[in-house]
Every structure is written in C-alpha cells, then in structure tokens.
Amino acid sequence: MRFAANIALTGCLALTSCATAPSLVVSGDGDYKGSATRFQVLRRTCPRPGLLNINVRNGTMFYRWDNQYIQASVLSNGTVQGKLPGVQLTGTHDGTTIRGDVTDGQCGLHFTLRRVGS
Numbered sequence: 001m002r003f004a005a006n007i008a009l010t011g012c013l014a015l016t017s018c019a020t021a022p023s024l025v026v027s028g029d030g031d032y033k034g035s036a037t038r039f040q041v042l043r044r045t046c047p048r049p050g051l052l053n054i055n056v057r058n059g060t061m062f063y064r065w066d067n068q069y070i071q072a073s074v075l076s077n078g079t080v081q082g083k084l085p086g087v088q089l090t091g092t093h094d095g096t097t098i099r100g101d102v103t104d105g106q107c108g109l110h111f112t113l114r115r116v117g118s
Contacts, residue, residue: 026095028056028074032113039101040108049109056098063089063111065102074098 036049047066054061062069063082070089072082080091080100091100091111098113 026076026078026093028059028061028076028080028093028095028098030115031055031117032098033116034098034111034113036102036109036111038108039110040103040106042106046107047109052111052113054098054113061098063102065104070102072100 032052032054034052034054036052038046038049040046047064054063056074059074059076061072061074061080061082063072064070065084065087068084070082070084070087072080072089072091074080074093078092078094080089080093080098082089087102087104089100089102091098093099096115098111100111102109102111
C-alpha cells in the first residue's frame with residue numbers, strides 16, 4: 001500500500017513540474033520574404049497572390065489586402081492575428097517563419113514568410 005502511494009505521489013510531482021514549465025517567448029521582429037497562394041476564389045475581384053516583403057517591428061506587421069493594409073499583431077506566444085471589417089488574418093510564427101491565412105469569406109490567400117538577415 002505504501003509503495004503505491006509513493007508511486008502516485010511521484011507521478012503527481014512529475015506532472016506538476018511539467019505543468020509549471022516556463023513558456024517559450026518568441027520574438028517575430030525582423031524582415032521577411034515569401035509568397036502567397038490562393039485557397040479560395042468565389043469572385044473575380046479577389047486579391048492576387050504573389051511575392052511578399054514584410055517587416056515586423058515591435059510585434060506589428062502590415063499585410064496588403066486589395067487597396068488597404070491589415071495591421072496584424074505578431075505575438076510572443078507564436079500566434080499572428082489581425083483584421084479589417086469583413087477580413088480576418090490568422091497565423092503562427094516561430095521566430096524564423098510566419099505562416100497564415102487571410103480571408104473575407106469569398107477570397108482567401110495562404111502565405112508563408114521566411115526571415116531574411118539577422
């Protein structure tokens with residue numbers, strides 16, 4: 001009985017130490033190059049995919065969508081998010097690569113950006 005209690009206590013302590021491990025903080029600041037591809041086209045006037053050059057400064061990037069820019073937050077928890085009325089940008093980053101999708105429900109672009117330089 002005492003042996004089983006010791007094993008249970010050891011297991012609980014091991015799980016507690018894993019649960020309280022510090023989270024990794026990732027900075028996305030830097031210069032990125034990449035491209036966008038379409039994943040949804042339900043109208044003729046959808047934004048065109050192509051090559052991208054994007055700068056991330058102080059956790060903020062601007063993504064061109066038609067004739068306007070989406071201000072997106074590149075968060076230290078590895079997520080990217082931004083929006084305009086009717087348009088949503090979501091994605092992830094690891095400090096070297098940013099991947100995401102932009103959609104308005106009828107048009108959608110997927111983009112991948114890689115950090116250039118240091």
